[in-house]
Each structure stands twice: as C-alpha cells, then as structure tokens.
Amino acid sequence: MTHARPETGTGSAALRRLVVVGHGMVGHRLVEALDSRDADRQWQITVLAEEPRPAYDRVALSSCFDGADESALRLPEHDPGRVGLRLGDPACALDRAGRTVLTASGDRVPYDALVLATGSRPFVPPLPGATAPGCLVYRTLDDIAAIRAAADKSTTGRGVVVGGGLLGLEAANALRLLGLTTHVVEMAPHLMAVQLDEGGGALLGRMVGELGVTVHTGTGTQQVLTDPETGAASGVELTDGTFLETDLVVFAAGVRPRDELARDAGLEVGERGGVVVDETCRSVTDPRVWAVGEVACIEGRTLGLVAPGYAMAETVADRLLGGEAGFPGADTATQLKLLGVGVASFGDAHATTPGALEVVLNDPVAATYGKLVVSDDARTLLGGILVGDTSGYPLLRPLVGSALPADPATLLAPESAGGAGAGGGVAGLPDSAQICSCHAVTKGALTEAVTEQGCADVPALKSCTKAGTGCGSCVPALKHILEAAGVEQSKALCEHFDHSRAELFEIVAATGITTFSQLVAEHGRGRGCDVCKPAVAAILASRDSATHILDGERGSLQDTNDRHLANMQRNGTYSVVPRVPGGEITPARLIVLGEVARDFGLYTKITGGQRIDLLGARLEQLPAIWRRLTDAGFESGHAYGKAVRTVKSCVGSTWCRYGVQDSVGLAIELELRYRGLRAPHKLKAGVSGCARECAEARSKDFGIIATEQGWNLYVGGNGGFTPRHAELLACDLDHDTLVRTIDRFLMFYVRTADRLQRTAAWLEALEGGLDHLRAVVMDDSLGICAELDAAMERHVADYRDEWRGVLEDPAKLARFTSFVNAPDTPDPAISFAVEREQPVPVPGPVSLGMPQLPAADGAGAR
Amino acid sequence: MKTPAPAGRKVTTMTATSTMNTTTTMTTSPTADWSAVCPLDALPVEQGRAALLPDGSAVALFRLHTGEVHAVGNLDPFSGAPVICHGIVGDRDGVPVVTGPLGKETFELATGRCLDAENVRLPVHDVRLTGPVIEVSTRRNTVETLVGGG
Ligand SMILES: Cc1cc2nc3c(=O)[nH]c(=O)nc-3n(C[C@H](O)[C@H](O)[C@H](O)COP(=O)(O)OP(=O)(O)OC[C@H]3O[C@@H](n4cnc5c(N)ncnc54)[C@H](O)[C@@H]3O)c2cc1C
C-alpha cells in the first residue's frame, strides 16, 4: 500500500520536498522550526517515523512512573495540512542516486533534501543471557510498557539495572516506583562517571543508597543466568562474584547512534558511529543529506543530550531556508534530579584543561557537594559539579568562560551565606552569557526584553524570548534578571492593598468578610480604586453567588460593564447578549431576538461564542429590552462579566456522521452549570464531539474533546492577544469525573489566580505547572478538593439570573436611567450613523483633548 | 444660604482653598444660577448619576462616604462619550477621584483635574444642599475661579 501524498494542489511551483527520517525530539523540533520560519511554504515535509506514535518528550519519560500518562508527554502536533507524518513506517534504505527513501511499507518517497534524525539505540553488552526474556532497555514508551509488565509479574520482587549513569539511575527510580527492590551495577568507581567526579559521585551514591537502592560500583556484569525451563532471566552474576536473583534486568549501559541507513548508503560515519557532518549539520559525503540529534557525529563525536540536538535542528531549519546558521558548539551542561537528588555538571567538570584548579566544598552533613574548576590564575570559571543543592547552577553555568564575579569559595557557599544561589551572581554575568541553553537565549537578549519590550514577569519573558520553556532549569535565573533590571515583582494589588488577589481571596475566605468597606478598613487603606474595587467585587461574587452583584455597596464596586450588566460601547451605549447555552436555539427564540432588535433599533451581529449580540441600546432602554427577553425565557449571558461566558460546541453525534459523543448536550450542561461564576478573568469553553475539533475547544480556557471511551479535558488555552493551545489535563474521563475535574480546576483558578490573569497565564505561572495542577485537582495533593467541590455546589445551587434580579427590584432599576432628574430623556450626547442598513456609533476620531463643550466658558483652559 | 445640611453630612463648596464654611457656596460667583437636580437620597454613596442642566449639558454627580457631593462634567474628554457618571469612585493618595469607565483615566473630583494626562480636566460645578435637595450651579468653574475664588 502506498500513501504518497499528492503533490498537486499546493499551488507553489517552487515547492521542494523534505523527508525527515525519525520523529523523536530532535526530528520534531526540526519540523517545528522549519514550519514556523517557512512563511512562503517552500518546503513540503514528510516525516517517516518508526514508532507508532508521534514524537514525545523522551527526557521526561520517567514521569510515566510518577503518574503522568502518555499524552502528557506528547509534543505539540504539527499542522497536518503542512506535514505528512507517517507513523509506524520506518525508512529501510536510501537511494541517494535516485533521491528516494524506501520505507518498510514498500513505498518510495522522493526527496530534495533528507534529514536523518534517527537518534540512538540502547547498547546491550554482548553477555551470555543478555537477550533472554526479562532483559529490557529504557528508551521508548514501549520499553516503559514492557518494564511495567515485567515488574507486574515479577516473582523475585527484585530488579537489576546495568549502568549507573543518568539513564541507569532513572531506570532504577522507575523500578523502585514499581515496588521492586532495586540494584544498580556500575563498572566505574562511582555513579555518573561522565558528569561527576569521585566526591560528587560518592555523595550521590550515599543519597541514592538512603532511598533503598543498592549500588554496586567498580564491578561489571559477568552474565545473565536463565531459567533452564523458560529460558527467561533468573539472575545476574557480577564480575566480583556477587549473585543477584532477579527476573528483570534493565540495560542502561550507553547508547549507539542509529546510523545503519547512512552506512548502507555509503555516507561517511564516525569512528564510534554517527553520520559525519560539518558545522552546518550537512553530511560530508552528500550535500542533500543532513543529520541532527544523537545520530549526528559533529566535531568528531556524537552527543547524547537534547539541547545540542535542538541547536542542530535550528541550524538545519535555517540552512534549508537559505540562512547562514552554524552549529554553535555543544553545551553538554546538565542539571537533573535523580531519585530526588539534584545533580548538575557543566563545562570542564573533570578539570582536563592544563593548569586548571579545583575548588571543592564538601558538606556531608548538609549533603551537598560543590566543585568549581577555574583557570590557573583563578580568574576564569571553566566548569563545575554540584550535587545535593544545585540552586547555584543557573547562575554558574552561564559564567563558564568568563571572569569570576567573586572568589570561588564564596560562589559555592550556600544561598544563605551569599553564594551564587542568592542571585548576586547574575549581575556579574556578561551580556553574552547564555542563560537558557535550551533556546540559546543570552543575558543580553533577556535584559533587552525587560527594558525594551517591557517584559515584567517570567511568563512574559517566556513568551517573548522562549527562554525557560525547555527544561525549565533557567527559570530561577530569569527571576534574577528581572530583579537585576529593577523590575519590582511586587504583588500588591494597588495602593490600597499590599496583598495579591489570591491573598485577598484567602483573607475573605478565612474572615468571612462580605463587604469592601470592611475589607479595606481592616486589611487595606483609603477608599479603593478602579483596580481593587472590581477585584474585590469579583472575589465576593465568586464566594457568594446568592447576593446580586448590584446589591447595596456592591453596586459601587463594579467595573464599567458589570455596573449595568451590559458591555459599554465606545459611544456610551450598551450591548445586550442573552445566553444561548451551547449555541443551541429554537426558531421561536431566534425570532424573539430579531423582533427585540428591530423594535429597539439595535445593531445585530453573531458573536464568536455562538450567540447574538444586540448593540446600541441606551442605558434607559436596557430594562425594557431585558423584560421582553426574560419573558421569552432568555437569561443574562454574562458577556459583560469576568465570568464564564460560553461553552461552544459542534453538532456532535446527534447529527454529525463523525461525532462520537453528544457534544451539544454536554456543552449545554456545562454552560448551565457554570453560568454566572465570577472569576479573575473571563472564561470560555468548548466541547467537540470528535477529534476533528470543530468547536475549537483547544483554544479555550477549558476544552473537551470526545473520544471513543469518554472525554479528554484540555485546560489553559486562549485566543486573543497571545494565542495558546490548551494542554491535556486528563484523558478518557467518564462524564462524572469530567465534571468534577472541571469544577475543581475552575475553583482552584478562581481561588489562586491574579487579577485579570487568564487561565493560560495562570497555568504558565503556576509553580509545578500542569503536573501540579493535575496533582491538586485529580489526586488532591493539597487536600482542598472537598472545599473546591463544596464551593462549586454552592455556586450551582445559588445561581440566579442577574437580569431577573434587576427587573424585580425598583432600587436596582433606578440605576438604569439616563438622568436622575430626567429619567427617560435620551442623552443628547449620544447619536448614531447608519452603515450597511444598521445603526452604528458616529464615526470619528476619539478626541484626546477636551471635547467641544456647548456654551463653554473657559473650562479646562490653562 | 438656606437650610443647613442635616447634622453629620457635609456639603463642601468646590473651592480648593476654603473648607470652613460647609453650607454656603457663594464663594465662587455671586451670579451663579442654581438648578435643583434630585434629593440627596436618590444618590447612593459612591455610585454616580448623571443630571441634565437647563442648557442641555450634563453633570456627573457623586456622593462620597463622608457626605460630600461633587458635580463634574459628564462627558469623558478622552472618548467624547457621556459616561463619567459610570466611573468608579475611590481615592489616590487620599484625594477623592473618579476613574472613567472607558479609558480608565482618573480625575480629581474636587478640581476635575486629570491625573493621567496633563492639561486635561473636567469642568466642575458648585453643589449645595437645600433641605434634602441637591442643587448644582449651572456655571462651570474654571481654574481661575477655583483657585482665586475664596
Ligand atoms: C529515560 C531518558 C532520560 C533522558 N534524560 C535526558 C535529560 O535529562 N537531558 C537530556 O538532555 N537528555 C536526556 N535524554 C536524552 C534525550 O532524550 C535524547 O538526547 C534525545 O531524545 C535525542 O533526540 P533524537 O531525536 O536525536 O533521538 P530520539 O528521540 O531517540 O528519536 C529518534 C527517533 O527516530 C526513530 N527512528 C530510528 N530509526 C528510524 C528509521 N529508520 N526510520 C524512521 N524512524 C526511525 C526512532 O524510533 C525514534 O523515535 C534522556 C533519554 C532517556 C531515554
């Protein structure tokens, strides 16, 4: 069967064909980088992937054992209209003369340029028994599944990991989490010999030992013994004679580049493997072939880390579009947490530079080890190792190659003693120092983002520069840069409160205060302002849906739109947006909307949220309009509020031939459940009945997409200024679990977000991110779920239509008059023009000085 | 001039310099005409209302928690829309202000001065209480009458 994509219909004559072999982390990055830069669509991209699933975050593979599910690891999807991704169809031969790739399915895919991104395979030493059942490796999601299955049926209850490097220790942690007694065998005298010296390795070994993992260093593996009956692994014999009974062995003894395609096709490969490329990642043998990631042999070696792979991907993307980029050189610095122990290693960690000096701070009591390698004159930092406390890493790593800002011992001292961890270091960094190695962002670029582009917090820096969006290890340094640039990270809401919105929420919850006056008198100062009054009004409303937002003093707190339950337009008129749950509306109701609009002379427009906006109502008309609407069964749509707006839906399984669930029914249910819920910002939602995603649910604060088994829940998306796709919080939920999870997500957001912080920014700033959110709302890690559930139950029970509340109360109706001394006189300052047969505000520039006043007698003149 | 304000309520003049006399407002102009607009009770604390003056212009009325009542022009100088009465009342550094609902520019209630843009101000009108009724001077104060009026 062939799946060749038609090459017609793209309309571009200059279209060239790029084939990428391997959809791992680096192949994925290459496609993303090319897609985002290739504005005129010069390249048509085909990706041949061996694995049955699209690229995922291999670096975070071990989080699968901490409760993350597979979907959480998935990397952003490529635009399917742009990239042909063939899963489970690996390349098996290259025909360089004919410029085609032969795939396992027998297809021949032609290319103009070919990128090899095939990564590495785990190295399994050729020992007796090493391929027996029960002997596994640790690189892919399938490997994870195999390890899990083997652990489940293990009868020895013991697992052995061969290899005490980074991967071995991750595997050891996995076995431990699966409930096995775990042993690690390492040939070198200490753990993580590549990254650590003896002192650091010894401390790590001790700390790992305290977690119950038995470490055997300085010894090799002799053989794997097998059960004579089943042929499966039954034990491991070490070279020192130790015998360990086990039916599960994981080999993590290094990797080898997957360069077999290249070898067979006659491309030059390195001495220890890897496709030999120049500094632009181009094969030295064939200019149409490139190699990136672990399969590339660059500067004479292969690199087993993701950051240099990303740098190669960026280089090739740039070159394919005619750019001049070159590989910036490998940064092999690493910082990780292994079995909960922080480990960092950077630069010339092993002091191989001639004359290099080492400064060591070893504190076995505090369980920290630090070493800095400096030049012979002790002026320049060359590298270092940190075990235990790695807080100094984000500041020390960028210093490599530059002058030391303080003496080395001081830099190694713990934060409290003014060490690098304290943040003093960032000021001493040169502008050229790379702060974020994942995205190659320098201190200079970050400082400029703060001073020139007005980035005032970490999320802003992230979206502006991409720094901090990779491994995240540089985030503390970003904070220091903001501080160094003098950006005050004050959380005070305004001059009247020193608290953040989240803190005020907690104060209100703890004290039971129900009025702004009392809150500002007891916890703030002055009379409030346009910042704190609406914020507090929303907090009070979030906690108490039974009290009308215009009751008593609350009426004076509301912002422009909430004040009259309608959105104020540029000419001082208002819009009317009744709720149309899920976008489903009967013809009779649709006619009522038309009649009301006609009778009151309103401009009408369909909104993006699947409802109808009636614009141009004068303040004094609002009650009469809403009386007609409520009589017809309409309710407030809260288009004016920082509140739940709409739950958009596609037609779903009731009508659609593709739908797998009733998306309309769910959307209506959710919209009715959450209507009127006040929040720090507006909330939008969507429900799609199948993966085609017609409701655009992933651009919403919470989006639900039907699956065959249930519902996938995505959170933290938005359109608007900085569009962002929602991220997958949970998969295949049944109805009740779905609703409960959304309840908690919303209430947790309402409780902890900043003023005017949408869910996307909130999630970005949330410490621990999506994982933390998942832990809080699904595993109740903070023990607050009962409170969140109760708060939502209260909201649902207490909800009342706000417009009905106004129509029933003469005191509130009095607000809806044009003039206190001429209640029905239309304001003469409001007028309309006509455009495309509808009334619109009189166009004209918005004046920035004093308006022309009738009968002016010098007012405002100065 | 007429009935003193009820005990506990203070109705100030709009003079920047004189605050001693809490009931009479004739400090600015002997020729001002007064327009009765509404009972004090029709004006909830810190919730503005618009009132129409005989010349067809409108003022935004605000009653503070102290009992003071202020009248400023209702037209928002930035948008040209008649919306100042719908602004949020509060204070900046203790000075009573209203923040316009469209562009969020803030104006001092006593002087009309915009705190966010130089040389922009709202016209201000004297206010007095006659019995339970709020009366607004039809005459707009200028900077000169405000400062030198006492
Ligand atoms: C458990 C674990 C933890 C790690 N932790 C870290 C860390 O903390 N920091 C760090 O920097 N790095 C870490 N790494 C290493 C990092 O994951 C790799 O450096 C990175 O994934 C390399 O990306 P790549 O695209 O070159 O290779 P890969 O991600 O391996 O992708 C290669 C892909 O190509 C496919 N492929 C191979 N041959 C073919 C073919 N003929 N046709 C089609 N497809 C093919 C493979 O199936 C694979 O999907 C870790 C790795 C593992 C396994």
Ligand code: FES
């Ligand atoms: S260093 Fe990894 S995100 Fe910045």
